[in-house]
Amino acid sequence: MWACLHGDFGAAFAQHPLGPVMFIAATTLGPLGAAATVSRLCRTALRRVATLANEFHVWSLVLVTTLVVWIARFFGAFGGPVEVSSPLMTLLGALGA
Numbered sequence: 001m002w003a004c005l006h007g008d009f010g011a012a013f014a015q016h017p018l019g020p021v022m023f024i025a026a027t028t029l030g031p032l033g034a035a036a037t038v039s040r041l042c043r044t045a046l047r048r049v050a051t052l053a054n055e056f057h058v059w060s061l062v063l064v065t066t067l068v069v070w071i072a073r074f075f076g077a078f079g080g081p082v083e084v085s086s087p088l089m090t091l092l093g094a095l096g097a
Contacts, residue, residue: 001023001026003015004023015079017069018066018069033046
């Protein structure tokens with residue numbers, strides 16, 4: 001999100017392929033949802049977006065796309081898998097466990 005805020009969509013894509021897509025969704029639907037609390041026009045627009053999303057099975061597409069990206073990263077695509085480190089693992093390594 002930070003890279004997208006600075007206009008660096010390439011870096012955002014490199015960090016996570018769905019990052020720019022989520023940024024666009026958040027920056028358009030977020031304010032629309034907030035404005036829908038006070039504006040009938042925004043409520044109507046948000047209702048239309050939700051109806052279209054349901055008609056085109058957008059949520060299924062989002063789920064499948066997320067799973068495909070997750071599996072691809074697990075096998076090394078898009079900069080994955082990422083080495084996981086934590087203070088607990090560092091402590092266990094120091095203790096020889």
